[in-house]
Each structure stands twice: as C-alpha cells, then as structure tokens.
Amino acid sequence: MIAILKYSAGNVESVSNALTRLGYESKITDDPGELMAADKVIIPGVGEAGSAMKYLRDKKLDGVIVALKQPVLGICLGLQLLCSYSDEGAVKCLDVFDAHVKKFPPFDKVPHMGWNSFTALKGALFRGIKADDDVYYVHSYYAGITDFTTAICDYVLPFSAAMHKGNFYGVQFHPEKSADAGNLILKNFLEL
Amino acid sequence: MLKKRIIPCLDIMEGRTVKGVNFGDLRDAGDPVELAEKYVEQRADELVFLDITSTIEQHGLLTGLVRKIAARINLPFTVGGGISTLGDVGDLLNAGADKVTINSSAVRNPGLITDIAGHFGSQCLVLAIDAKFVNNEWLVFIDGGRTATELKAVGWAERAEKSGAGEILLTSMDADGTRSGFSLAITREIAARVNIPVIASGGAGTMEHFREVFSRTGCSGALAAGIFHYGEIAIPELKRYLKLKGINVRV
Known part of the structure; x- marks a missing residue:
C-alpha cells in the first residue's frame, strides 16, 4: 500500500489517479499508524508552506514523517516541506534537506510554470530518463543547489529539481502531470 | 529552458466538445475525454476545458x-465556465482540475x-480576458462576449496580477475564429506589462501564426481549438516546425 499524505494541500487526487494508472493501490491518509505501515509514502504538493506546516504540527505529523524508514517522496511543496526553512509563510520545515526555500527573484515570469528540462541527473529515480526529457513545473519558491541535489533545473537561476538523502526523495516538478517522463519517474520511485 | 506551451482548448456544451466561430454558430467536435486522450498522445503541453453553457444546474x-x-x-488541465464562488473552485480542484479560469465573475466581483488566490494559491488561478478593439482601445467583454465593459484590457490584466491571478488567458474576440493570426499588439503589450505567464488565444489558422506569436510577443503559450480538433494542424507537426524555426517547445 502506498500512503499519500493528507494535509492542507490541493489536488491530492492527481497523485492517487497517477498511481492507479500505474497499477498501484494507494490511500490518502493522515493517520500516523497508516503512514508508518505503508510501503512508501508520498507527500503531494499544491499549497502554501506556512499553512501546510501548521497542519502537520497540529496533527503531530512532523515527527512521524521525519522518523519514517520506508522511501518517502515529496512532490513540489512536498520537497520544500522536507527542507529546513521556507520563506513562504516564514516557517521552519521538516529539516531533512539542509536547504532554505526562497522566492524566485522577479527577473522572469513567476510562477515558473510549464515544461522545463533538467540536468546532472543522479540516482534511481531517473533511470531511463533522457537528458532532453521535459517535466512540468509550477512553483514560485525554490530550493537552491545543495549536497543532496540529484537534478538541476535552470530558471532565473539554477535550483534543485530533485533531492535525495537516505530514504527521502523530493522532486520540484509534478511527475503525476508530466506525461510519459513523469510516469517513469513515479514508477522508478514505486519500484525502489 | 522553459518551453513555450501549445494548449488545445475544448469548449464543452452538455458534455460534448463544440467549436464556435466568432463567439457564435456551434459545431460538434466530439467526446471531450477521447479528444483529451488524443491530445496527450500528441504531446500537447496542457489542456483547457471551458463549459460554455454552464449554469447552476449543470455545475x-x-x-x-x-x-x-x-x-x-496525466497532463495539467484548466477548467472554466460559470465559476463564481470559492465553493465552485474547491469542487473543481477537488475533482482533479489543476487550475480554474474565471472571467465574468472576476469583473463583477x-x-x-x-x-481564490488566498485559499488555493495563485498557481491555480487563470484570469481569462476576452478583449475587443473598440474605438482604438482594447476593452474587456464578459458573458461569453455578449456584454461590453468599460475596463481596458491592459489595466485589468495588471490589476488581476496584483490581486493574485497566476496566469492570464487573453482571447482576442476580433481574431477568434477568423484563422487570420493572433492579435499580436495586445498580446505583446499585456505580456510585457505583467510578470505572470500570458497565454495567447484566438486567430490561429496556420503553423506560421504560432511562430509569429511566440517570436513577436512575450506570451508563454498559445491556445487554439478548431484547427486541432478537426486535424487541420497536427500538434507533433506544429512542434517540429516551431523547433526548426528556433522556438523552444517540448517535442
């Protein structure tokens, strides 16, 4: 069973739809027991960091998430919540990845919205992904390049398109909305 | 590099896709879910579904x-038509839409x-502007083009950005259905004035029209309906053409 974290985020269904299409059963839940027992956990992500962290703290899920031992994938806001701090809502986050999430400077259109490529791909998530594959992004905040960065996207400045540390994975783009390339990345995660 | 987006638009009436000409005469263009799947295969970048008859009963x-x-x-998609409350937006986002688009209701309120931006985030809110060139000015029209307003398109776009819109979908009513090309001047001006993505709509008739709107305005995407639905322009062919002409697209 794949657990999809329920929290104050929109469009959680997109992730469960994508898993269904790939042949995986999933459950949208904020129950600590179900999260801990799941084979994998996905933190989906459309929302605002401040209110998301408040929801996780109120439900005491912050401690539960960082203690998870199975593979965990944070998508978009999910990746940002796994960082140490976000300027969106000026909030301390889960601190898995030592990174400060900032807003794009206004040198180009914000949000960064649409299909963009990535480089310096590392690790199991990107098995079979080609250098010129594009994935779909929609975000106004970004995590810079860190030791945990496993893919780099360049928009206004280079930022982490993906991060990995131990059993924690994060992607800034939306694999559930990224057609074939996205399916493959999700499949790679589900087969870890 | 961020790619320019090609966006087929499906106008929906009573569950079917329809295509009108200059906001009038409708023709049937097929089942929306089947058409949507065809566009995913053709590597469209995003889809827009507009319910052009939506009333409370049909919501x-x-x-x-x-x-x-x-x-x-598994592509991002936007839904619009008859959205006038936060509850409508919540229903559509919960049902799986990535973005909603509003027009008349935003002008009235x-x-x-x-x-919407405060509750669901700017990223899910597309402000649609139907603009028509009247007495030397681009004015905003609402109610599917039936009602004129005194709002100027450029000023309205700037105000919408400040209020929290995440994207502008700009339709030129003068160009819509004519297949004589996008309205370049107004698209260029609005894209230059706002710092959110602008999608150009109305007037696409040839592949050259897409090249023109991408190379001569700062729009982030281009939307069309009929020419895609009836197969007059195939999206893979369009993208190969644009790439050849130096426009960054996802092929």
Missing part, C-alpha cells in the same frame, strides 16, 4: 466530467481573485 455535470478527465490523463 454538477462539469465536476463529473473533470473527475473523468483527471482519472484518464474583483475580490474573487484575491479570495
């Missing part, structure tokens, strides 16, 4: 269609933009 119908689309396709 449930649209939500059901959104749920079906979301279950079948500009606070709606702020409310």
